[in-house]
Amino acid sequence: MEFEKIEGRGIVVLGCGRMGSALLSGWLDRGLSHAAVTVIDPVPSDWLRGTGVHVNADLPEAPAIALIAVKPQMMGEALPALRALSDTLFVSVAAGTPIAAFQAAFGDDARIVRAMPNTPAAIGRGITAIVGNDAATPDDMDLAETLLSAVGEVVHLPGEDQMDAVTGLSGSGPAYVFHMIEAMTDAGVSQGLPHDLALRLARATVAGSGALAMTGETPEQLRINVTSPNGTTQAGLEVLMAELPDLMARTVAAAADRSRALRT
Structure with missing residues (x-):
């Protein structure tokens, strides 16, 4: 059984906002029993x-796992609720809060995994990067991956120092894509399309292209495949490729820098 290690001892969820709810929904859909879950949330939703x-x-x-899904600014007030737990793996999905903060709260020997999911987890299409502290065992990492794979892919980082870059790229990345859809829609309107039609075209184009990007060919080759020499796509790319790489680099860097600043 996928959640066998969790069923016997249970799981505690600290905070059940959007990400906590997405994860909980994924676990329940995959067969985790309701009785195995205890949620701490000051304002529980009807859902x-x-x-x-x-x-x-x-x-x-002694639950198998305690998932920490509260906002970083609430950590000081929320974490004491978990201090009495024993032999528990702590998994955090809180952006910007380093492993050191949890070791300070639970002790240097606490087993801690820090994770950075993104919002497509709400529909089971997220991607989550994880990294453990020195106390976290390979079995702990496997257990965390089992838990987080309920809402999408999971990748392992070699060190926590890469988490800020992950935050800037995939953690914040959905917002960049959503804004691109907004910009494509506005561009279509400026060329004479009704707004609703432009939005439908932009949404479907991004969604379909994303699905195509997951089929195995490199993004570079996919771009080449759709770009006829001296055609319309090439004309558009000559504008976009002159500016987008630098703009995207600065965008991801700004988000990563902010992630670093949040923990100082």
């Missing part, structure tokens, strides 16, 4: 109450 999991109830003494 959460309707799942049948334990909400703001007494915590198990």
Whole structure:
């Protein structure tokens, strides 16, 4: 059974906003029992109450995992609720909060995995980067991957120092793509299309291209495939490729720099 290690001891979820809810929904859909989950959330949603999991109830003494999904600014107030747990793997999906902050809260010998998912997790199409501290064992990393793969792909980082770059690229990346859809829509309108039609075309183009990008060919080759010499696509790319690489580099760098600043 996929969640066998969790079923027997249970899982505690600290915070059940968008990401916590996406993960919980994925686990339940994959067969994790409602009785195995205890959620701590000061303002539980109607959806959460309707799942049948334990909400703001007494915590198990030694759950297999405690998922930390509260906002970074709430850490100081929220983490003490987990300090009494024993022999528990702590998995954090909180942006900008380093492993050191959890070691300070739970002790240097605490087993901690830091994860950075992104919002497509809400539809099971996310990607999550994970890294563990020195105390986290290979079995801990496998368990964290099992948990997080319920909402998409999981990749392992060699070191926590790469997490800021991940935050800037895939963590914040969906917003960049959504803004591109907005910009493509506006560009279509400026060329005479009705807004609703331009939006439909832009959405479908980005969604379809994303699916095609996952088929195995490199993005470079896919671009070449659709670019006829001296054709319309080439004309457009001559404008886009002159500016987009530098713009995207500065965009990801700004987000990564902000991630670094949040932990200082």
